[in-house]
Amino acid sequence: xxxxxxxxxxxxxxxxxxxxxxxxxxxxxxxxxxxxxxxxxxxxxxxxxxxxxxxxxxxxxxxxxxxxxxxxxxxxxxxxxxxxxxxxxxxxxxxxxxxxxxxxxxxxxxxxxxxxxxxxxxxxxxxxxxxxxxxxxxxxxxxxxxxxxxxxxxxxxxxxxxxxxxxxxxxxxxxxxxxxxxxxxxxxxxxxxxxxxxxxxxxxxxxxxxxxxxxxxxxxxxxxxxxxxxxxxxxxxxxxxxxxxxxxxxxxxxxxxxxxxxxxxxxxxxxxxxxxxxxxxxxxxxxxxxxxxxxxxxxxxxxxxxxxxxxxxxxxxxxxxxxxxxxxxxxxxxxxxxxxxxxxxxxxxxxxxxxxxxxxxxxxxxxxxxxxxxxxxxxxxxxxxxxxxxxxxxxxxxxxxxxxxxxxxxxxxxxxxxxxxxxxx
Numbered sequence: 001x002x003x004x005x006x007x008x009x010x011x012x013x014x015x016x017x018x019x020x021x022x023x024x025x026x027x028x029x030x031x032x033x034x035x036x037x038x039x040x041x042x043x044x045x046x047x048x049x050x051x052x053x054x055x056x057x058x059x060x061x062x063x064x065x066x067x068x069x070x071x072x073x074x075x076x077x078x079x080x081x082x083x084x085x086x087x088x089x090x091x092x093x094x095x096x097x098x099x100x101x102x103x104x105x106x107x108x109x110x111x112x113x114x115x116x117x118x119x120x121x122x123x124x125x126x127x128x129x130x131x132x133x134x135x136x137x138x139x140x141x142x143x144x145x146x147x148x149x150x151x152x153x154x155x156x157x158x159x160x161x162x163x164x165x166x167x168x169x170x171x172x173x174x175x176x177x178x179x180x181x182x183x184x185x186x187x188x189x190x191x192x193x194x195x196x197x198x199x200x201x202x203x204x205x206x207x208x209x210x211x212x213x214x215x216x217x218x219x220x221x222x223x224x225x226x227x228x229x230x231x232x233x234x235x236x237x238x239x240x241x242x243x244x245x246x247x248x249x250x251x252x253x254x255x256x257x258x259x260x261x262x263x264x265x266x267x268x269x270x271x272x273x274x275x276x277x278x279x280x281x282x283x284x285x286x287x288x289x290x291x292x293x294x295x296x297x298x299x300x301x302x303x304x305x306x307x308x309x310x311x312x313x314x315x316x317x318x319x320x321x322x323x324x325x326x327x328x329x330x331x332x333x334x335x336x337x338x339x340x341x342x343x344x345x346x347x348x349x350x351x352x353x354x355x356x357x358x359x360x361x362x363x364x365x366x367x368x369x370x371x372x373x374x375x376x377x378x379x380x381x382x383x384x385x386x387x388x389x390x391x392x393x394x395x396x397x398x399x400x401x402x403x404x405x406x407x408x409x410x411x412x413x414x415x416x417x418x419x420x421x422x423x424x425x
Contacts, residue, residue, distance in 0.1 A: 004046065007249060008248075010401030013397050015259070017390070017394040037251070041172070051146070054149060056125045057152060063148075064088060065218070067114075084107070087106045126160065145237075153183070183215065184219035253406070256398045264316050273385060280304050285369040285370075288369075292350065312324060316391060348360045348368040
């Protein structure tokens with residue numbers, strides 16, 4: 001799969017290359033699109049990355065094991081137990097996920113096939129006495145798609161959790177999911193009351209519509225309770241992310257295509273410059289080597305180069321056309337041609353032939369034409385080529401980001417809905 005982050009990088013490159021080649025308003029619009037794509041919260045990849053956060057004893061590892069259907073994370077009565085983060089990742093996951101885990105320093109990884117497209121991170125306890133644990137959590141927050149806050153009936157009002165983490169991050173609450181674990185320790189009528197109290201507390205902290213699940217991940221003597229509903233919700237979140245990424249990718253393609261249209265790239269990037277330049281410089285160098293800067297020969301040379309500039313500008317269109325014409329004006333073309341001809345004349349002095357004309361000796365005309373061609377290449381060919389190839393680089397980048405975006409969209413569509421074992425479809 002072409003990774004979404006690569007597509008976003010590609011749009012950044014397209015915007016950079018378009019600077020000076022499109023109208024400033026078109027460039028500003030594309031910059032806004034690129035910035036919105038870059039600033040999207042969460043993991044820029046096809047995997048839904050969720051972090052399990054909570055206080056000591058809340059049962060994060062037990063919840064992960066319940067979702068996995070097997071013992072993935074170790075559990076212990078020693079608090080805090082999870083000293084190092086663990087990643088539960090789908091088999092064959094995208095390289096971007098591996099790079100994210102490398103950057104976050106999560107070395108312990110367990111692969112699975114139960115939730116294709118979903119990765120769960122079992123993190124250190126946020127209320128741990130180990131200060132490094134809290135720093136690890138804070139460093140992870142901006143890079144995940146969602147945070148699953150795992151709470152327990154005794155400590156769901158924990159001031160450390162609410163005052164230092166949940167409350168200050170309330171403006172990111174669309175990424176939050178709350179799981180009241182260990183409800184087997186409550187009477188049936190108490191579960192509803194505790195959930196209502198937790199909801200009211202979260203709303204008071206600025207989280208208007210908290211999503212709360214009540215589960216028992218590891219009740220003694222029986223299987224997990226409420227985990228199937230949670231699994232179905234995670235599947236829904238993955239589908240929602242795929243839709244969101246699809247919109248992001250389509251928007252990226254539109255932004256790149258708009259820049260291509262604004263730059264007039266529909267007729268191709270290089271405009272067949274190399275072939276046209278070789279033909280023009282061949283005609284000019286041969287004529288001037290034979291006749292020198294005589295009025296007729298010089299006028300023909302100026303017309304030849306001007307015609308090439310005019311054709312490139314007309315076919316390029318957009319802001320490229322007036323920029324090329326103004327950069328390579330008639331005055332500049334004539335100045336550079338005369339300077340090139342003067343360099344040739346200085347290197348190959350003319351002699352008087354039998355008819356009284358001043359000419360370069362026939363056996364040296366090829367060398368003179370070669371020198372003139374080099375001068376023309378340096379004075380006119382190189383800057384012309386640079387202008388054309390800047391446009392070509394933009395065209396190639398637009399094509400690249402479009403292809404990558406289409407491949408990524410197709411990969412998202414092939415993913416289909418994700419259903420965990422035992423979860424409601």
